[in-house]
Amino acid sequence: MKIKKSPARIAFEVFNTLFMLFIVLITVYPMYHVVVASFSEPYQLAAHSGFLLKAYAPYEWGAYRDIFNHPLLISGFMNTVIIVVGGTALNILFTSLGAFFMSQKGPMLKGVVAVMIIITMYFGGGLVPSYMLVKNLGLMDTRWAIILPGLIGVTNLIILKTSFQAIPDSLTESALLDGASYLQIMFRIMLPLSKATIAVLVLYYALGHWNAWFSASIYLRDRGKFPLQLAVKQLLESDSKFAGDFVASKHAQLMKYGIIVVTSAPVIAIYPFLQKYFTKGVLMGSVKG
Amino acid sequence: MLKKRIKKDFSRYGGLYLLVIPVVVYYIIFHYIPMGGVLMAFEDFVPRRGIFKSDWVGLQNFITFFKSYDIWRLIRNTLRISLTNLIFGFPAPVILALLINEINNKYFKKFVQTCSYLPHFISMVILCAMVKEFVSTNGFVTQFLVDWFNIEKVSLLINKDYYVPVHVISGIWAEIGFGSIIYLAALSGIDMALYDAAAIDGAGRFKQVLHVTLPGIAPTVIIKLLLAIGGIMGVGHEKIILLYNEAIYETSDVISTYVYRKGLVSGEYSFSTAVGLFNSVINFALIMVANKISAKVSEVSLW
Numbered sequence: 001m002k003i004k005k006s007p008a009r010i011a012f013e014v015f016n017t018l019f020m021l022f023i024v025l026i027t028v029y030p031m032y033h034v035v036v037a038s039f040s041e042p043y044q045l046a047a048h049s050g051f052l053l054k055a056y057a058p059y060e061w062g063a064y065r066d067i068f069n070h071p072l073l074i075s076g077f078m079n080t081v082i083i084v085v086g087g088t089a090l091n092i093l094f095t096s097l098g099a100f101f102m103s104q105k106g107p108m109l110k111g112v113v114a115v116m117i118i119i120t121m122y123f124g125g126g127l128v129p130s131y132m133l134v135k136n137l138g139l140m141d142t143r144w145a146i147i148l149p150g151l152i153g154v155t156n157l158i159i160l161k162t163s164f165q166a167i168p169d170s171l172t173e174s175a176l177l178d179g180a181s182y183l184q185i186m187f188r189i190m191l192p193l194s195k196a197t198i199a200v201l202v203l204y205y206a207l208g209h210w211n212a213w214f215s216a217s218i219y220l221r222d223r224g225k226f227p228l229q230l231a232v233k234q235l236l237e238s239d240s241k242f243a244g245d246f247v248a249s250k251h252a253q254l255m256k257y258g259i260i261v262v263t264s265a266p267v268i269a270i271y272p273f274l275q276k277y278f279t280k281g282v283l284m285g286s287v288k289g
Numbered sequence: 290m291l292k293k294r295i296k297k298d299f300s301r302y303g304g305l306y307l308l309v310i311p312v313v314v315y316y317i318i319f320h321y322i323p324m325g326g327v328l329m330a331f332e333d334f335v336p337r338r339g340i341f342k343s344d345w346v347g348l349q350n351f352i353t354f355f356k357s358y359d360i361w362r363l364i365r366n367t368l369r370i371s372l373t374n375l376i377f378g379f380p381a382p383v384i385l386a387l388l389i390n391e392i393n394n395k396y397f398k399k400f401v402q403t404c405s406y407l408p409h410f411i412s413m414v415i416l417c418a419m420v421k422e423f424v425s426t427n428g429f430v431t432q433f434l435v436d437w438f439n440i441e442k443v444s445l446l447i448n449k450d451y452y453v454p455v456h457v458i459s460g461i462w463a464e465i466g467f468g469s470i471i472y473l474a475a476l477s478g479i480d481m482a483l484y485d486a487a488a489i490d491g492a493g494r495f496k497q498v499l500h501v502t503l504p505g506i507a508p509t510v511i512i513k514l515l516l517a518i519g520g521i522m523g524v525g526h527e528k529i530i531l532l533y534n535e536a537i538y539e540t541s542d543v544i545s546t547y548v549y550r551k552g553l554v555s556g557e558y559s560f561s562t563a564v565g566l567f568n569s570v571i572n573f574a575l576i577m578v579a580n581k582i583s584a585k586v587s588e589v590s591l592w
Binding site: 006009012013016017019020023024026027028030031033034048049050051052094097098100101104106107108109113116117120122123124125126127128129130131132133135137148149151152181182183186207210211213214218229230232233236256257259260263264267268271272275278279282283 | 294295298301302304305306307308309311312313315316318319320321322323324325326327329336340385388389391392393397400401403404405406407408410411412413414415418419422423426427428429431432433436462465466467470471474493494526527530531548549552553558561562565566569573576
Protein backbone atom coordinates (compact mmCIF):
# COMPACT_ATOMS: atom_id res chain seq x y z
CA MET A 1 0.00 0.00 0.00
CA LYS A 2 1.46 3.29 -1.03
CA ILE A 3 0.23 6.39 0.72
CA LYS A 4 0.56 9.64 -1.13
CA LYS A 5 2.71 12.08 0.81
CA SER A 6 1.36 15.48 1.65
CA PRO A 7 3.35 18.52 0.47
CA ALA A 8 4.09 19.35 4.10
CA ARG A 9 5.56 15.89 4.61
CA ILE A 10 7.75 16.22 1.53
CA ALA A 11 8.95 19.62 2.69
CA PHE A 12 9.74 18.14 6.08
CA GLU A 13 11.66 15.25 4.57
CA VAL A 14 13.75 17.54 2.42
CA PHE A 15 14.48 19.76 5.40
CA ASN A 16 15.27 16.75 7.57
CA THR A 17 17.67 15.26 5.04
CA LEU A 18 19.47 18.56 4.69
CA PHE A 19 19.63 18.94 8.44
CA MET A 20 21.08 15.45 8.82
CA LEU A 21 23.71 16.24 6.20
CA PHE A 22 24.50 19.36 8.20
CA ILE A 23 24.93 17.24 11.36
CA VAL A 24 27.26 14.89 9.47
CA LEU A 25 29.20 17.89 8.19
CA ILE A 26 29.72 19.46 11.59
CA THR A 27 30.79 16.16 13.13
CA VAL A 28 33.17 15.24 10.37
CA TYR A 29 34.60 18.62 9.40
CA PRO A 30 36.68 19.25 12.55
CA MET A 31 38.34 15.87 12.12
CA TYR A 32 38.93 16.51 8.43
CA HIS A 33 40.42 19.91 9.29
CA VAL A 34 42.90 18.36 11.71
CA VAL A 35 43.94 15.64 9.28
CA VAL A 36 44.43 18.02 6.38
CA ALA A 37 46.32 20.53 8.51
CA SER A 38 48.68 17.86 9.82
CA PHE A 39 50.50 17.51 6.50
CA SER A 40 50.12 21.00 5.08
CA GLU A 41 53.08 23.20 4.19
CA PRO A 42 53.86 24.77 7.62
CA TYR A 43 54.37 28.44 6.68
CA GLN A 44 51.25 28.76 4.60
CA LEU A 45 49.32 26.96 7.32
CA ALA A 46 50.63 29.37 9.95
CA ALA A 47 49.31 32.29 7.89
CA HIS A 48 45.98 30.58 7.32
CA SER A 49 42.86 31.53 9.19
CA GLY A 50 39.42 29.95 9.09
CA PHE A 51 38.08 26.87 7.34
CA LEU A 52 40.61 24.65 5.62
CA LEU A 53 39.24 22.89 2.59
CA LYS A 54 42.39 21.19 1.40
CA ALA A 55 45.99 20.72 2.45
CA TYR A 56 48.59 23.27 1.38
CA ALA A 57 51.13 21.82 -1.05
CA PRO A 58 53.92 20.77 -0.96
CA TYR A 59 52.86 18.23 1.62
CA GLU A 60 55.06 18.00 4.66
CA TRP A 61 55.09 14.62 6.39
CA GLY A 62 57.94 15.45 8.75
CA ALA A 63 55.64 15.93 11.73
CA TYR A 64 54.58 12.29 11.59
CA ARG A 65 58.19 11.14 11.49
CA ASP A 66 58.91 13.23 14.58
CA ILE A 67 55.82 11.94 16.36
CA PHE A 68 56.70 8.30 15.82
CA ASN A 69 60.21 8.99 17.07
CA HIS A 70 59.26 11.12 20.05
CA PRO A 71 60.44 9.35 23.24
CA LEU A 72 57.63 10.69 25.43
CA LEU A 73 54.98 9.57 22.96
CA ILE A 74 56.55 6.15 22.48
CA SER A 75 56.82 5.51 26.22
CA GLY A 76 53.33 6.98 26.63
CA PHE A 77 51.93 4.52 24.16
CA MET A 78 53.65 1.58 25.83
CA ASN A 79 52.42 2.70 29.27
CA THR A 80 48.90 3.08 27.99
CA VAL A 81 48.99 -0.41 26.48
CA ILE A 82 50.14 -1.83 29.82
CA ILE A 83 47.41 0.02 31.70
CA VAL A 84 44.70 -0.85 29.19
CA VAL A 85 45.57 -4.56 29.17
CA GLY A 86 46.45 -5.03 32.83
CA GLY A 87 43.87 -2.62 34.18
CA THR A 88 41.03 -4.02 32.13
CA ALA A 89 41.91 -7.59 33.11
CA LEU A 90 41.79 -6.65 36.79
CA ASN A 91 38.58 -4.65 36.26
CA ILE A 92 36.90 -7.67 34.73
CA LEU A 93 38.16 -10.04 37.42
CA PHE A 94 36.97 -7.88 40.31
CA THR A 95 33.71 -6.89 38.66
CA SER A 96 33.00 -10.58 37.96
CA LEU A 97 33.71 -11.60 41.54
CA GLY A 98 31.37 -8.93 42.87
CA ALA A 99 28.68 -9.60 40.29
CA PHE A 100 28.87 -13.35 40.81
CA PHE A 101 28.38 -12.98 44.55
CA MET A 102 25.48 -10.58 44.06
CA SER A 103 23.82 -12.89 41.54
CA GLN A 104 23.60 -15.83 43.95
CA LYS A 105 20.49 -16.35 46.02
CA GLY A 106 20.84 -17.18 49.68
CA PRO A 107 23.93 -15.85 51.43
CA MET A 108 22.94 -13.95 54.57
CA LEU A 109 25.45 -11.16 54.08
CA LYS A 110 24.38 -10.38 50.52
CA GLY A 111 22.25 -7.41 51.59
CA VAL A 112 25.12 -5.94 53.59
CA VAL A 113 27.52 -6.18 50.65
CA ALA A 114 24.90 -4.71 48.31
CA VAL A 115 24.35 -1.67 50.54
CA MET A 116 28.08 -1.24 50.94
CA ILE A 117 28.53 -1.12 47.17
CA ILE A 118 25.54 1.11 46.41
CA ILE A 119 26.46 3.76 48.98
CA THR A 120 29.64 4.42 47.02
CA MET A 121 27.53 5.46 44.02
CA TYR A 122 26.22 8.44 45.96
CA PHE A 123 28.96 9.38 48.32
CA GLY A 124 32.73 9.37 48.22
CA GLY A 125 35.63 10.81 50.13
CA GLY A 126 36.54 13.30 47.47
CA LEU A 127 39.76 14.33 45.83
CA VAL A 128 42.09 15.06 48.75
CA PRO A 129 41.22 12.03 50.94
CA SER A 130 41.65 9.74 47.92
CA TYR A 131 44.96 11.39 47.11
CA MET A 132 46.15 10.97 50.71
CA LEU A 133 45.15 7.31 50.62
CA VAL A 134 47.20 6.62 47.51
CA LYS A 135 50.10 8.48 49.06
CA ASN A 136 49.88 6.60 52.36
CA LEU A 137 49.65 3.26 50.59
CA GLY A 138 52.96 4.09 48.94
CA LEU A 139 51.46 3.93 45.46
CA MET A 140 52.69 7.34 44.31
CA ASP A 141 54.48 7.20 41.00
CA THR A 142 53.33 3.64 40.31
CA ARG A 143 50.83 2.36 37.77
CA TRP A 144 48.82 0.83 40.63
CA ALA A 145 47.76 4.35 41.61
CA ILE A 146 45.97 4.61 38.28
CA ILE A 147 44.57 1.09 38.14
CA LEU A 148 43.50 0.24 41.69
CA PRO A 149 41.20 3.11 42.77
CA GLY A 150 38.78 2.44 39.91
CA LEU A 151 38.81 -1.36 39.94
CA ILE A 152 35.05 -1.71 39.92
CA GLY A 153 32.43 0.48 38.26
CA VAL A 154 29.14 -0.02 40.06
CA THR A 155 27.05 0.30 36.91
CA ASN A 156 29.20 -2.34 35.24
CA LEU A 157 28.83 -4.61 38.22
CA ILE A 158 25.05 -4.26 38.06
CA ILE A 159 25.06 -4.96 34.32
CA LEU A 160 27.07 -8.14 34.82
CA LYS A 161 25.01 -9.22 37.81
CA THR A 162 21.85 -8.92 35.70
CA SER A 163 23.48 -11.00 33.01
CA PHE A 164 24.54 -13.69 35.52
CA GLN A 165 21.05 -13.79 36.98
CA ALA A 166 19.65 -14.69 33.57
CA ILE A 167 21.55 -17.98 33.74
CA PRO A 168 19.32 -20.74 35.20
CA ASP A 169 20.03 -21.61 38.84
CA SER A 170 19.81 -25.28 37.99
CA LEU A 171 23.18 -25.05 36.21
CA THR A 172 24.90 -23.77 39.35
CA GLU A 173 23.10 -26.27 41.55
CA SER A 174 23.98 -29.32 39.47
CA ALA A 175 27.59 -28.14 39.20
CA LEU A 176 27.71 -27.82 43.00
CA LEU A 177 26.32 -31.35 43.36
CA ASP A 178 29.02 -32.57 41.01
CA GLY A 179 31.56 -31.10 43.41
CA ALA A 180 32.50 -27.93 41.53
CA SER A 181 33.75 -24.99 43.60
CA TYR A 182 32.23 -21.55 43.29
CA LEU A 183 35.39 -20.36 41.58
CA GLN A 184 35.00 -23.08 38.95
CA ILE A 185 31.33 -22.21 38.51
CA MET A 186 32.21 -18.61 37.90
CA PHE A 187 34.99 -19.30 35.39
CA ARG A 188 33.53 -22.35 33.67
CA ILE A 189 29.83 -21.55 33.60
CA MET A 190 28.97 -17.93 34.35
CA LEU A 191 31.66 -16.10 32.41
CA PRO A 192 31.50 -18.26 29.25
CA LEU A 193 27.72 -17.85 29.19
CA SER A 194 28.00 -14.06 29.54
CA LYS A 195 30.52 -13.47 26.76
CA ALA A 196 28.49 -10.73 25.09
CA THR A 197 28.17 -8.74 28.31
CA ILE A 198 31.85 -9.25 29.13
CA ALA A 199 32.75 -7.95 25.67
CA VAL A 200 30.80 -4.78 26.35
CA LEU A 201 32.43 -4.29 29.74
CA VAL A 202 35.90 -4.91 28.30
CA LEU A 203 35.25 -2.16 25.76
CA TYR A 204 34.02 0.30 28.35
CA TYR A 205 36.82 -0.32 30.81
CA ALA A 206 39.47 -0.35 28.08
CA LEU A 207 38.22 2.89 26.53
CA GLY A 208 38.18 4.45 29.99
CA HIS A 209 41.82 3.51 30.55
CA TRP A 210 42.82 4.66 27.07
CA ASN A 211 41.28 8.09 27.66
CA ALA A 212 42.31 8.59 31.28
CA TRP A 213 44.81 11.30 32.15
CA PHE A 214 43.71 13.02 35.35
CA SER A 215 44.71 10.45 37.95
CA ALA A 216 48.01 9.97 36.12
CA SER A 217 48.57 13.72 36.30
CA ILE A 218 48.18 13.79 40.07
CA TYR A 219 49.88 10.49 40.97
CA LEU A 220 52.78 10.24 38.52
CA ARG A 221 55.90 12.36 38.58
CA ASP A 222 58.17 10.25 36.41
CA ARG A 223 57.67 11.24 32.76
CA GLY A 224 58.68 7.77 31.66
CA LYS A 225 55.54 6.38 33.31
CA PHE A 226 53.11 8.85 31.76
CA PRO A 227 50.29 7.27 29.78
CA LEU A 228 49.73 8.52 26.24
CA GLN A 229 46.98 11.03 27.03
CA LEU A 230 49.02 12.73 29.73
CA ALA A 231 52.10 12.77 27.51
CA VAL A 232 50.00 14.38 24.79
CA LYS A 233 48.59 16.93 27.21
CA GLN A 234 52.07 17.92 28.33
CA LEU A 235 53.30 18.24 24.75
CA LEU A 236 50.31 20.23 23.56
CA GLU A 237 50.49 22.75 26.36
CA SER A 238 53.21 24.92 24.99
CA ASP A 239 53.76 26.64 28.32
CA SER A 240 54.62 23.29 29.85
CA LYS A 241 58.21 22.84 30.93
CA PHE A 242 58.34 19.58 29.01
CA ALA A 243 57.59 21.25 25.72
CA GLY A 244 60.90 22.98 25.12
CA ASP A 245 62.31 20.62 22.52
CA PHE A 246 58.94 20.31 20.89
CA VAL A 247 58.13 23.99 20.35
CA ALA A 248 61.56 24.54 18.87
CA SER A 249 60.78 22.06 16.09
CA LYS A 250 59.77 23.68 12.83
CA HIS A 251 56.84 21.30 12.66
CA ALA A 252 55.49 22.39 16.04
CA GLN A 253 52.09 23.35 14.72
CA LEU A 254 51.88 20.36 12.38
CA MET A 255 52.88 18.09 15.22
CA LYS A 256 49.97 19.35 17.27
CA TYR A 257 47.61 18.27 14.55
CA GLY A 258 49.55 15.09 13.87
CA ILE A 259 49.42 14.05 17.51
CA ILE A 260 45.68 14.53 17.52
CA VAL A 261 45.39 12.33 14.43
CA VAL A 262 47.74 9.61 15.66
CA THR A 263 46.27 9.30 19.15
CA SER A 264 42.65 9.35 18.00
CA ALA A 265 43.06 7.12 14.97
CA PRO A 266 43.17 3.75 16.76
CA VAL A 267 39.85 4.26 18.51
CA ILE A 268 38.14 6.00 15.59
CA ALA A 269 39.30 3.23 13.26
CA ILE A 270 38.00 0.32 15.30
CA TYR A 271 34.88 1.92 16.70
CA PRO A 272 32.59 1.39 13.68
CA PHE A 273 33.25 -2.35 13.88
CA LEU A 274 32.39 -2.43 17.55
CA GLN A 275 29.51 0.00 17.30
CA LYS A 276 26.88 -2.57 18.18
CA TYR A 277 28.64 -3.41 21.45
CA PHE A 278 28.84 0.23 22.43
CA THR A 279 25.18 0.70 21.64
CA LYS A 280 24.37 -2.40 23.65
CA GLY A 281 26.37 -1.01 26.55
CA VAL A 282 24.36 2.21 26.61
CA LEU A 283 21.14 0.24 26.73
CA MET A 284 22.37 -2.19 29.38
CA GLY A 285 23.48 0.69 31.55
CA SER A 286 20.01 2.12 31.45
CA VAL A 287 18.36 -1.08 32.65
CA LYS A 288 17.78 -0.98 36.34
CA GLY A 289 19.62 -3.68 38.29
CA MET B 290 19.23 -20.46 66.82
CA LEU B 291 20.92 -17.50 65.13
CA LYS B 292 24.27 -19.11 65.74
CA LYS B 293 23.06 -22.24 64.02
CA ARG B 294 21.81 -20.23 61.05
CA ILE B 295 25.12 -18.42 60.73
CA LYS B 296 26.99 -21.67 60.90
CA LYS B 297 24.79 -23.17 58.23
CA ASP B 298 25.17 -20.08 56.07
CA PHE B 299 28.93 -20.26 56.24
CA SER B 300 29.15 -23.98 55.61
CA ARG B 301 26.90 -23.64 52.60
CA TYR B 302 28.22 -20.35 51.15
CA GLY B 303 31.74 -20.28 52.56
CA GLY B 304 33.29 -20.64 49.11
CA LEU B 305 31.16 -17.80 47.85
CA TYR B 306 32.20 -15.51 50.71
CA LEU B 307 35.84 -16.28 49.95
CA LEU B 308 35.31 -15.01 46.41
CA VAL B 309 33.77 -11.75 47.51
CA ILE B 310 36.48 -10.94 50.06
CA PRO B 311 38.75 -9.18 47.51
CA VAL B 312 35.80 -7.05 46.43
CA VAL B 313 34.91 -6.10 50.00
CA VAL B 314 38.55 -5.33 50.77
CA TYR B 315 38.71 -3.14 47.66
CA TYR B 316 35.63 -1.18 48.72
CA ILE B 317 36.90 -0.73 52.27
CA ILE B 318 40.33 0.48 51.20
CA PHE B 319 39.50 2.60 48.18
CA HIS B 320 36.06 3.90 49.11
CA TYR B 321 35.43 3.70 52.84
CA ILE B 322 38.85 4.83 54.06
CA PRO B 323 38.63 8.00 51.90
CA MET B 324 35.09 8.49 53.23
CA GLY B 325 36.56 8.46 56.72
CA GLY B 326 39.16 10.82 55.38
CA VAL B 327 36.58 13.59 55.07
CA LEU B 328 37.19 14.10 58.77
CA MET B 329 40.13 16.20 57.72
CA ALA B 330 37.57 18.83 56.68
CA PHE B 331 37.13 19.49 60.41
CA GLU B 332 40.85 19.56 61.15
CA ASP B 333 43.89 21.59 60.38
CA PHE B 334 45.31 18.57 58.62
CA VAL B 335 49.07 18.18 58.48
CA PRO B 336 50.15 15.13 56.47
CA ARG B 337 53.13 14.50 58.74
CA ARG B 338 50.88 14.20 61.81
CA GLY B 339 48.19 12.20 60.05
CA ILE B 340 44.45 12.33 60.46
CA PHE B 341 44.40 11.23 64.10
CA LYS B 342 46.98 13.64 65.41
CA SER B 343 46.13 16.82 63.50
CA ASP B 344 44.35 19.58 65.43
CA TRP B 345 40.57 19.78 65.35
CA VAL B 346 39.16 23.09 64.23
CA GLY B 347 35.45 22.26 64.08
CA LEU B 348 33.66 24.13 61.33
CA GLN B 349 36.40 26.68 60.79
CA ASN B 350 37.16 25.53 57.22
CA PHE B 351 33.51 25.75 56.24
CA ILE B 352 33.16 29.19 57.81
CA THR B 353 36.22 30.38 55.90
CA PHE B 354 34.67 29.11 52.68
CA PHE B 355 31.24 30.61 53.31
CA LYS B 356 32.79 33.96 54.12
CA SER B 357 35.16 33.96 51.17
CA TYR B 358 34.63 35.97 48.03
CA ASP B 359 35.11 32.77 45.99
CA ILE B 360 32.01 30.89 47.09
CA TRP B 361 29.49 32.95 45.13
CA ARG B 362 31.63 32.96 42.04
CA LEU B 363 31.97 29.18 42.21
CA ILE B 364 28.30 28.49 42.80
CA ARG B 365 27.31 30.97 40.09
CA ASN B 366 29.71 29.42 37.57
CA THR B 367 28.75 25.87 38.45
CA LEU B 368 25.06 26.67 38.06
CA ARG B 369 25.58 28.71 34.92
CA ILE B 370 27.44 25.90 33.17
CA SER B 371 25.05 23.16 34.21
CA LEU B 372 21.88 25.15 33.55
CA THR B 373 23.09 26.22 30.12
CA ASN B 374 23.91 22.60 29.50
CA LEU B 375 20.49 21.52 30.74
CA ILE B 376 18.69 24.01 28.52
CA PHE B 377 20.67 23.39 25.32
CA GLY B 378 22.60 20.19 25.85
CA PHE B 379 19.80 18.10 27.28
CA PRO B 380 17.18 18.49 24.51
CA ALA B 381 19.73 18.25 21.68
CA PRO B 382 20.05 14.43 21.59
CA VAL B 383 16.29 14.03 22.08
CA ILE B 384 15.61 16.20 19.04
CA LEU B 385 18.32 14.46 17.04
CA ALA B 386 16.79 11.07 17.89
CA LEU B 387 13.34 12.25 16.81
CA LEU B 388 14.74 13.50 13.50
CA ILE B 389 16.89 10.42 12.86
CA ASN B 390 13.80 8.36 13.53
CA GLU B 391 12.04 10.14 10.66
CA ILE B 392 14.69 9.13 8.10
CA ASN B 393 13.20 6.59 5.74
CA ASN B 394 16.34 5.30 4.06
CA LYS B 395 17.93 2.61 6.22
CA TYR B 396 21.48 3.18 4.95
CA PHE B 397 21.37 6.94 5.25
CA LYS B 398 20.07 6.51 8.80
CA LYS B 399 22.95 4.21 9.70
CA PHE B 400 25.43 6.61 8.09
CA VAL B 401 24.12 9.59 10.06
CA GLN B 402 24.23 7.60 13.28
CA THR B 403 27.78 6.32 12.78
CA CYS B 404 29.06 9.81 11.96
CA SER B 405 27.31 11.49 14.84
CA TYR B 406 28.66 8.96 17.37
CA LEU B 407 32.26 9.56 16.26
CA PRO B 408 33.19 12.56 18.43
CA HIS B 409 32.24 10.59 21.55
CA PHE B 410 35.29 8.42 20.91
CA ILE B 411 37.73 11.29 20.98
CA SER B 412 39.44 11.50 24.35
CA MET B 413 38.92 14.54 26.57
CA VAL B 414 42.56 15.61 26.20
CA ILE B 415 42.32 15.53 22.42
CA LEU B 416 38.84 17.04 22.32
CA CYS B 417 40.01 20.00 24.36
CA ALA B 418 43.16 20.33 22.26
CA MET B 419 40.96 20.50 19.16
CA VAL B 420 38.62 23.03 20.74
CA LYS B 421 41.57 25.21 21.74
CA GLU B 422 42.90 25.12 18.18
CA PHE B 423 39.55 25.91 16.61
CA VAL B 424 38.80 28.87 18.86
CA SER B 425 42.34 30.23 18.77
CA THR B 426 43.03 33.53 17.01
CA ASN B 427 43.36 31.85 13.62
CA GLY B 428 40.93 29.01 14.34
CA PHE B 429 38.03 28.43 12.00
CA VAL B 430 35.41 28.99 14.70
CA THR B 431 36.90 32.36 15.59
CA GLN B 432 37.26 33.29 11.91
CA PHE B 433 33.65 32.31 11.27
CA LEU B 434 32.45 34.50 14.13
CA VAL B 435 34.66 37.37 12.96
CA ASP B 436 33.22 37.15 9.44
CA TRP B 437 29.59 36.76 10.40
CA PHE B 438 29.17 38.35 13.79
CA ASN B 439 31.93 40.89 13.67
CA ILE B 440 33.61 39.90 16.91
CA GLU B 441 37.18 40.81 17.70
CA LYS B 442 39.75 38.46 16.15
CA VAL B 443 41.33 36.97 19.28
CA SER B 444 41.19 33.56 20.91
CA LEU B 445 37.75 32.96 22.39
CA LEU B 446 39.30 31.43 25.47
CA ILE B 447 40.80 34.66 26.70
CA ASN B 448 37.42 36.36 26.82
CA LYS B 449 35.46 35.41 29.92
CA ASP B 450 32.11 35.87 28.21
CA TYR B 451 32.78 33.07 25.74
CA TYR B 452 33.82 30.32 28.12
CA VAL B 453 30.37 28.92 28.84
CA PRO B 454 29.27 28.80 25.18
CA VAL B 455 32.56 27.14 24.17
CA HIS B 456 32.20 24.58 26.97
CA VAL B 457 28.57 23.77 26.29
CA ILE B 458 28.70 23.77 22.48
CA SER B 459 31.78 21.56 22.37
CA GLY B 460 30.00 19.24 24.79
CA ILE B 461 26.96 19.07 22.53
CA TRP B 462 29.21 18.42 19.55
CA ALA B 463 30.90 15.54 21.33
CA GLU B 464 27.85 13.87 22.84
CA ILE B 465 24.77 14.68 20.77
CA GLY B 466 25.05 11.52 18.68
CA PHE B 467 25.98 9.08 21.40
CA GLY B 468 23.39 10.60 23.69
CA SER B 469 20.68 9.95 21.13
CA ILE B 470 21.20 6.16 21.25
CA ILE B 471 19.08 5.71 24.32
CA TYR B 472 16.20 7.73 22.87
CA LEU B 473 16.40 5.89 19.56
CA ALA B 474 16.07 2.64 21.47
CA ALA B 475 13.03 4.01 23.29
CA LEU B 476 11.59 5.12 19.94
CA SER B 477 12.04 1.71 18.39
CA GLY B 478 10.28 0.22 21.39
CA ILE B 479 7.03 2.03 20.63
CA ASP B 480 4.32 -0.32 19.43
CA MET B 481 3.60 0.25 15.72
CA ALA B 482 -0.06 -0.56 16.32
CA LEU B 483 -0.35 2.71 18.24
CA TYR B 484 0.62 4.65 15.11
CA ASP B 485 -1.87 2.71 13.02
CA ALA B 486 -4.61 3.34 15.56
CA ALA B 487 -3.75 7.05 15.64
CA ALA B 488 -3.80 7.17 11.82
CA ILE B 489 -7.22 5.54 11.73
CA ASP B 490 -8.42 8.12 14.22
CA GLY B 491 -7.33 10.75 11.70
CA ALA B 492 -4.03 11.86 13.20
CA GLY B 493 -1.49 13.17 10.69
CA ARG B 494 2.25 12.63 11.07
CA PHE B 495 2.66 15.62 13.33
CA LYS B 496 -0.24 14.62 15.57
CA GLN B 497 1.19 11.10 15.72
CA VAL B 498 4.50 12.46 16.96
CA LEU B 499 2.66 14.57 19.51
CA HIS B 500 0.36 11.87 20.85
CA VAL B 501 2.25 8.62 20.28
CA THR B 502 5.98 9.27 19.89
CA LEU B 503 6.48 11.82 22.64
CA PRO B 504 4.50 9.96 25.32
CA GLY B 505 6.39 6.84 24.21
CA ILE B 506 9.81 8.27 25.02
CA ALA B 507 8.67 10.40 27.97
CA PRO B 508 9.72 7.91 30.69
CA THR B 509 13.27 7.74 29.28
CA VAL B 510 13.43 11.51 28.95
CA ILE B 511 12.21 11.97 32.52
CA ILE B 512 14.80 9.58 33.96
CA LYS B 513 17.59 11.26 32.03
CA LEU B 514 16.33 14.69 33.05
CA LEU B 515 16.24 13.68 36.70
CA LEU B 516 19.79 12.37 36.54
CA ALA B 517 20.83 15.65 34.93
CA ILE B 518 19.05 17.72 37.59
CA GLY B 519 20.59 15.59 40.32
CA GLY B 520 24.02 16.36 38.90
CA ILE B 521 23.47 20.08 38.54
CA MET B 522 26.05 21.04 41.17
CA GLY B 523 28.46 18.36 40.02
CA VAL B 524 30.14 19.93 37.01
CA GLY B 525 33.26 17.83 36.42
CA HIS B 526 36.76 19.18 36.65
CA GLU B 527 38.56 17.37 33.81
CA LYS B 528 37.28 19.35 30.85
CA ILE B 529 37.54 22.70 32.60
CA ILE B 530 41.10 22.04 33.77
CA LEU B 531 42.01 21.29 30.17
CA LEU B 532 40.27 24.35 28.73
CA TYR B 533 40.48 27.22 31.17
CA ASN B 534 43.25 29.63 32.10
CA GLU B 535 43.76 32.22 34.77
CA ALA B 536 42.38 35.06 32.64
CA ILE B 537 38.90 33.51 32.63
CA TYR B 538 38.58 31.99 36.13
CA GLU B 539 35.86 34.58 36.63
CA THR B 540 33.45 32.49 34.54
CA SER B 541 35.11 29.09 34.23
CA ASP B 542 36.20 28.18 37.74
CA VAL B 543 33.69 25.79 39.33
CA ILE B 544 33.56 24.00 42.66
CA SER B 545 35.35 20.87 41.46
CA THR B 546 38.22 22.76 39.82
CA TYR B 547 38.55 24.91 42.93
CA VAL B 548 38.75 21.78 45.09
CA TYR B 549 41.48 20.50 42.78
CA ARG B 550 43.50 23.71 42.80
CA LYS B 551 43.20 24.36 46.52
CA GLY B 552 43.81 20.76 47.48
CA LEU B 553 46.40 19.44 45.10
CA VAL B 554 48.03 22.54 43.68
CA SER B 555 48.22 24.82 46.74
CA GLY B 556 48.16 22.01 49.32
CA GLU B 557 45.32 23.43 51.47
CA TYR B 558 44.17 19.91 52.25
CA SER B 559 41.59 20.56 54.94
CA PHE B 560 40.03 23.56 53.26
CA SER B 561 39.74 21.72 49.94
CA THR B 562 38.20 18.68 51.63
CA ALA B 563 35.67 20.93 53.36
CA VAL B 564 34.65 22.51 50.05
CA GLY B 565 34.43 19.05 48.47
CA LEU B 566 32.31 17.75 51.33
CA PHE B 567 29.99 20.76 51.10
CA ASN B 568 29.59 19.99 47.40
CA SER B 569 28.91 16.28 47.81
CA VAL B 570 26.32 16.89 50.51
CA ILE B 571 24.48 19.23 48.12
CA ASN B 572 24.81 16.73 45.27
CA PHE B 573 23.42 13.98 47.43
CA ALA B 574 20.49 16.11 48.57
CA LEU B 575 19.72 17.11 44.96
CA ILE B 576 19.61 13.50 43.81
CA MET B 577 17.25 12.65 46.66
CA VAL B 578 14.96 15.59 45.88
CA ALA B 579 14.97 14.81 42.16
CA ASN B 580 13.93 11.27 42.90
CA LYS B 581 11.18 12.35 45.29
CA ILE B 582 9.74 14.67 42.66
CA SER B 583 9.79 11.99 40.02
CA ALA B 584 8.08 9.51 42.32
CA LYS B 585 5.32 12.11 42.75
CA VAL B 586 4.79 13.11 39.13
CA SER B 587 4.96 9.65 37.68
CA GLU B 588 5.71 6.08 38.48
CA VAL B 589 9.15 6.64 36.99
CA SER B 590 11.72 6.63 39.74
CA LEU B 591 15.45 6.23 39.76
CA TRP B 592 15.18 3.23 42.08
